[in-house]
Amino acid sequence: MRTSIYLSRFLALLLCIVSPFYLAIRGSASLSDIALLLSSLSERAEALHVALTFPPAAPPAPISKKAFEAFRPPKAGRRNRNPSLPNGLAHCISSFEQYPFLAEQVLQRKYARYSKQTPAQKAIGNKLGYTAHFEKARKGIEVNTRFSEQIAQIAREDYHTGSQVLEDSDDADFAVVDLAFGHISRDWSTQGTKERQAVFPPILNMLEQHFGADGRGVKVLVPGSGMGRLASDIADLGYEVTANEVDYGSILAYHLLINHTSSLHEHILQPFVTKWTYQANPSSRYSTLTVPDHWPNKAVKLVEGDFLKMFPRDGEFDAVVTLFFIDMSENVIDFLSNIHRLLKPGGVWINLGPLKWGTHTALQLSVEEVLQLADLLGFNVDHTSRKEIDSLYAEQPETLLKFTYVTQLWSATKRE
Numbered sequence: 001m002r003t004s005i006y007l008s009r010f011l012a013l014l015l016c017i018v019s020p021f022y023l024a025i026r027g028s029a030s031l032s033d034i035a036l037l038l039s040s041l042s043e044r045a046e047a048l049h050v051a052l053t054f055p056p057a058a059p060p061a062p063i064s065k066k067a068f069e070a071f072r073p074p075k076a077g078r079r080n081r082n083p084s085l086p087n088g089l090a091h092c093i094s095s096f097e098q099y100p101f102l103a104e105q106v107l108q109r110k111y112a113r114y115s116k117q118t119p120a121q122k123a124i125g126n127k128l129g130y131t132a133h134f135e136k137a138r139k140g141i142e143v144n145t146r147f148s149e150q151i152a153q154i155a156r157e158d159y160h161t162g163s164q165v166l167e168d169s170d171d172a173d174f175a176v177v178d179l180a181f182g183h184i185s186r187d188w189s190t191q192g193t194k195e196r197q198a199v200f201p202p203i204l205n206m207l208e209q210h211f212g213a214d215g216r217g218v219k220v221l222v223p224g225s226g227m228g229r230l231a232s233d234i235a236d237l238g239y240e241v242t243a244n245e246v247d248y249g250s251i252l253a254y255h256l257l258i259n260h261t262s263s264l265h266e267h268i269l270q271p272f273v274t275k276w277t278y279q280a281n282p283s284s285r286y287s288t289l290t291v292p293d294h295w296p297n298k299a300v301k302l303v304e305g306d307f308l309k310m311f312p313r314d315g316e317f318d319a320v321v322t323l324f325f326i327d328m329s330e331n332v333i334d335f336l337s338n339i340h341r342l343l344k345p346g347g348v349w350i351n352l353g354p355l356k357w358g359t360h361t362a363l364q365l366s367v368e369e370v371l372q373l374a375d376l377l378g379f380n381v382d383h384t385s386r387k388e389i390d391s392l393y394a395e396q397p398e399t400l401l402k403f404t405y406v407t408q409l410w411s412a413t414k415r416e
C-alpha cells in the first residue's frame with residue numbers, strides 16, 4: 001500500500017518536472033520564461049525530496065486533553081522570561097521595537113505573492129503602478145516606526161528595563177502594534193470624531209442625568225479604558241476619574257500621549273499602510289493621522305492591571321462606566337459582581353457595548369440575560385434608559401467593509 005503511494009507521488013512529481021521543459025521547448029518561450037521554469041523546477045525538486053524522504057503521514061490518532069496541553073506552545077514561558085516586569089509588558093515593548101521588521105514582513109508576504117506571477121502578469125501589474133505601492137508603504141512604515149520606537153523607548157525608561165533584550169524577537173507581534181494604532185486613531189485623531197460622537201455623548205448625558213452638570217466630587221471608574229479618551233472626556237466635565245487598563249499595548253501608547261506630548265497633533269502615523277483590502281481607492285491606505293486632537297486630561301488616574309484584582313476597597317465609586325468592556329470577561333458574573341462591589345449603595349453603572357463574547361468565556365449571554373443577571377446581583381436596571389446605538393470601531397477611511405455594532409446602552413443602580 002505504502003509503496004504504491006510512493007510510486008504515485010513520484011510519477012506525479014516527475015510529470016511536474018518534465019512538463020515545463022516540454023512546454024518550453026515546444027512553445028516560443030523567452031529566456032526569462034525558461035528562468036522562471038527553472039526556478040519552479042528547483043522548488044519541485046525540493047518537494048520531491050521531501051515527499052521521498054518523509055513517509056506519508058498516518059491519519060492522526062485522537063489526542064487526549066492531557067497530551068494536547070503538553071504539546072501547546074510554551075506561552076507561559078514567554079511571559080515568565082522577565083518576572084520582575086508586569087505581565088505582558090515585555091511583549092508589548094518588544095513588539096513596538098520590532099514594528100519595522102514585522103511590518104516589512106507583511107509587505108514581503110504581499111510581494112512574494114505578487115512576484116509569483118508570470119512575467120506577462122507582472123508587466124500588467126507594473127502598468128497599474130502596483131509595485132510603486134511597496135515603496136509608498138515602506139515610507140508609511142518609516143513614519144509609524146518613529147512613533148512606535150518612541151513608545152518603546154519611553155516604556156523602557158518608565159519601567160526601568162535597561163537595554164536588555166526583553167523577549168525572543170520571534171515572539172514580537174505585529175497585531176499588538178496594529179491594534180494600538182487602530183485604538184489610538186479612534187480615540188485621539190480628528191478622523192475618529194464620528195465614531196466617538198456616536199457613543200460618548202449618550203454616556204456623558206446619562207452621567208449628567210444622575211449627577212447634574214457639574215461632576216466635581218463624583219468618583220467615576222472606567223475599567224477597560226483602552227486609549228483613555230472616554231475617561232479623559234468625563235474628567236473634562238469635572239468628575240474625579242479613575243481609568244483602569246490591563247493591556248500594555250494601550251497603556252504604553254497612552255503614556256506617550258499624556259506624558260510626552262508638547263503640542264496637539266504632534267505625533268504622526270499611517271495606521272492603515274499595510275491594509276490593502278476593501279478599498280475603493282489605494283490612497284485610503286496612506287491616510288495620515290495626527291494625534292492627539294485634544295489634550296488628554298491629566299487629572300485622570302490610570303490604574304494598570306486586571307480590573308478584578310486592582311481595587312480592594314468596596315463601595316469606592318459613585319459611578320462605573322463600561323464601554324465595549326463587559327464582553328471581554330472570562331466570566332461576566334465576575335465582572336458584574338465586581339462592578340456591584342465597587343459601587344456605593346445607590347451608585348450607577350452605565351454600560352454601552354455589543355455582546356461580542358469570545359470563545360473563552362464561561363457564559364455567552366444575550367442582553368436580556370445580562371440584565372436579569374444584573375438584577376440577581378443586586379442592581380435595579382432602569383429599563384427606560386435602554387437604547388440601541390449603531391457604532392463603528394477603528395474603521396479604515398473609505399473602506400468597502402463597514403462593520404456595525406448594534407451597541408446596547410443601559411444604566412442600573414446598586415440597590416440600597
Ligand SMILES: C[S@@+](CC[C@H](N)C(=O)[O-])C[C@H]1O[C@@H](n2cnc3c(N)ncnc32)[C@H](O)[C@@H]1O
Nearest residue numbers: 224225226244245246247305306307323324328
Ligand atoms: C474593546 S476594548 C475597549 C476599550 C475602550 N473602552 C474603548 O471603548 O475604546 C476593551 C478593553 O478592555 C481591556 N480589558 C479587558 N479585560 C480587562 C481586565 N480584566 N482589566 C482591565 N482591562 C481589561 C482590554 O485590554 C481592552 O483595552
